[in-house]
Amino acid sequence: MTLRRSRRSPSTAAVAARVGAAIGALVVAHAAPSVLAIPRVRARLSARVTGVGDGGRIALTFDDGPNPVSTPRFLEALDESGVKATFFMLGCMAARAPALSRAIVEAGHEVALHGWSHRILMLRGPAATYADLARARSLIADLTGQEPRFFRPPHGLFSTPALVAAARLELTPVLWTCWGRDWKPQATPESILAKLRPGLNGGATILLHDADGDQAPCAWRSTLRALPWVLEECARRGLRVGPLRDHVTPTQPAPATP
Numbered sequence: 001m002t003l004r005r006s007r008r009s010p011s012t013a014a015v016a017a018r019v020g021a022a023i024g025a026l027v028v029a030h031a032a033p034s035v036l037a038i039p040r041v042r043a044r045l046s047a048r049v050t051g052v053g054d055g056g057r058i059a060l061t062f063d064d065g066p067n068p069v070s071t072p073r074f075l076e077a078l079d080e081s082g083v084k085a086t087f088f089m090l091g092c093m094a095a096r097a098p099a100l101s102r103a104i105v106e107a108g109h110e111v112a113l114h115g116w117s118h119r120i121l122m123l124r125g126p127a128a129t130y131a132d133l134a135r136a137r138s139l140i141a142d143l144t145g146q147e148p149r150f151f152r153p154p155h156g157l158f159s160t161p162a163l164v165a166a167a168r169l170e171l172t173p174v175l176w177t178c179w180g181r182d183w184k185p186q187a188t189p190e191s192i193l194a195k196l197r198p199g200l201n202g203g204a205t206i207l208l209h210d211a212d213g214d215q216a217p218c219a220w221r222s223t224l225r226a227l228p229w230v231l232e233e234c235a236r237r238g239l240r241v242g243p244l245r246d247h248v249t250p251t252q253p254a255p256a257t258p
């Protein structure tokens with residue numbers, strides 16, 4: 001599928017300037033994803049890249065879907081709570097669940113890009129990386145009618161080709177500030193909340209998963225049970241929970257009206 005509108009190719013200098021804003025993420029790109037759990041490391045990254053937003057808000061994001069078994073359960077839970085979130089979707093998953101992809105946007109949520117498949121982009125070359133991201137972005141836009149604005153690479157591992165491709169595709173790279181480590185086989189609702197609780201502060205971006213992806217089978221069930229507790233804790237702290245679009249200003253220009 002093709003993008004809904006033609007895109008100007010930014011100059012090399014423009015792309016380099018955009019990439020520069022996110023270059024701190026390359027510190028992470030050559031290390032394990034777990035280094036993002038170290039506050040000292042995250043503090044060195046651009047605030048925008050790590051997902052630090054406005055003070056009174058907290059962004060809720062989900063990775064690895066949409067999955068026809070698990071994602072509808074999250075949509076129901078969010079609907080009951082009256083909360084909107086950002087879903088970082090995989091192109092290969094969206095291709096298998098077009099109606100569900102549409103339903104996410106129809107429910108008022110934001111869709112964002114997590115890649116075509118859950119492969120580590122550091123192991124891919126520039127052409128393959130661009131092709132993957134462009135294909136996924138185009139598919140998600142076509143299925144949902146919403147242009148993705150944000151990009152989070154699988155495992156949180158950026159590569160230089162991924163950052164360049166994101167800039168060319170007008171996607172803003174975003175990671176997260178706190179996670180529930182909900183993909184772990186031993187994760188429980190209690191452990192997810194305990195892991196998140198210290199990071200539930202104004203300006204934070206929460207990472208959870210609405211699908212298993214590389215995780216243990218059915219790990220999403222613990223995430224789903226933890227979700228109301230996480231939202232209650234945010235409410236108790238006076239934080240407004242919402243999607244990234246209400247939280248982080250994209251580095252890329254807003255899509256033009258078709």
Ligand SMILES: [Zn+2]
Nearest residue numbers: 063064154155
């Ligand atoms: Zn993922």
